[in-house]
Amino acid sequence: MLSRCSVLFLVCFCSIFTNAYGQNRDKDEAGFAQYVSQLEQDAIAKGYDKGLLEKVMAQVTYRPSVVKSDKNQPEKKITLDSYLATRVPDWKVKQAVEYYNTHKALLDEIGNKYGVQPRFIVALWGNESNFGNLQGRFPVFSALASLAYEGRREALFKKQFFAALQIIQEGHIAVADLKGSWAGAMGQSQFMPTSFLHYAVDYDGDGKKDIWQTPADVFASIANFLASEGWDDQYTWGRQVKFVDGYDGEHQGLNKNQFVPLSVWQSRGVRKFDLSALPAADIKASLIMPDGINGRLYLVYNNFHTLMKWNRSSYFGISVSYLADRIKKGN
Numbered sequence: 001m002l003s004r005c006s007v008l009f010l011v012c013f014c015s016i017f018t019n020a021y022g023q024n025r026d027k028d029e030a031g032f033a034q035y036v037s038q039l040e041q042d043a044i045a046k047g048y049d050k051g052l053l054e055k056v057m058a059q060v061t062y063r064p065s066v067v068k069s070d071k072n073q074p075e076k077k078i079t080l081d082s083y084l085a086t087r088v089p090d091w092k093v094k095q096a097v098e099y100y101n102t103h104k105a106l107l108d109e110i111g112n113k114y115g116v117q118p119r120f121i122v123a124l125w126g127n128e129s130n131f132g133n134l135q136g137r138f139p140v141f142s143a144l145a146s147l148a149y150e151g152r153r154e155a156l157f158k159k160q161f162f163a164a165l166q167i168i169q170e171g172h173i174a175v176a177d178l179k180g181s182w183a184g185a186m187g188q189s190q191f192m193p194t195s196f197l198h199y200a201v202d203y204d205g206d207g208k209k210d211i212w213q214t215p216a217d218v219f220a221s222i223a224n225f226l227a228s229e230g231w232d233d234q235y236t237w238g239r240q241v242k243f244v245d246g247y248d249g250e251h252q253g254l255n256k257n258q259f260v261p262l263s264v265w266q267s268r269g270v271r272k273f274d275l276s277a278l279p280a281a282d283i284k285a286s287l288i289m290p291d292g293i294n295g296r297l298y299l300v301y302n303n304f305h306t307l308m309k310w311n312r313s314s315y316f317g318i319s320v321s322y323l324a325d326r327i328k329k330g331n
């Protein structure tokens with residue numbers, strides 16, 4: 001949850017926090033041991049179980065590779081076209097359709113309960129973890145503690161660390177099995193620990209919210225996130241569009257002030273991709289141009305705004321939407 005890019009989004013916000021444990025500490029094993037011991041004291045002060053903490057802390061190690069990954073994130077500018085080709089290749093579409101069919105009964109049941117079309121559940125699942133096949137192998141506590149220790153976003157990662165403790169304390173998973181991405185995104189839905197606490201669901205009723213191994217819990221947790229953040233299954237996500245000559249994309253963007261009825265976009269010069277008129281339906285939409293006026297152009301509805309709460313990258317939102325449409329198409 002939130003998922004990786006939400007963490008990235010918080011970079012700027014959280015970097016205003018200074019390091020509570022001193023600016024000049026050495027970033028080495030000894031400094032880490034000292035940091036973790038302070039973290040343990042903080043957790044005890046917050047009321048976490050001492051026995052549990054001892055168990056967790058015994059397994060926490062400094063992971064310089066995590067910090068390196070965090071510092072070396074690509075300064076994208078790949079185009080949306082190449083992003084989509086990488087994120088949603090044909091083999092992934094094929095797998096998505098197969099998984100959709102394999103799990104259809106369960107997905108339909110969960111989709112009905114939460115009011116989310118199952119193809120969007122499968123599309124998020126596929127984008128986040130390749131349908132559970134790539135969940136990340138980093139021990140979550142070590143990753144979060146290393147990132148907190150590094151210091152640029154200490155407040156954020158400490159908060160995630162304590163949320164992960166809560167997950168263990170509630171008994172959803174064993175400490176040794178708590179694995180995730182280098183940034184601490186966990187399981188098949190790649191929820192950050194705080195998102196897990198907000199949105200994860202024990203759908204199969206075994207007492208554990210298991211987003212690592214149990215498809216029913218994974219699907220319901222994804223659906224619950226979307227439903228909680230305003231999804232409406234009476235609508236889809238939006239559509240790719242074109243402009244009539246002379247319209248330059250004025251009023252583009254996801255700002256709520258620019259979220260206006262389709263009739264307004266029609267009058268401004270936006271058309272369906274085949275240049276026919278926009279639907280006459282009373283639906284509000286935002287215009288987005290992720291690669292500028294010469295790239296792909298989209299009108300997006302409220303459900304796309306919900307996807308932006310999952311991950312604030314419009315590239316990500318478009319790739320989920322695109323895969324969901326390919327699932328609907330069947331190939």
Ligand SMILES: [Ca+2]
Binds near residue numbers: 201204205206209217
């Ligand atoms: Ca369960």
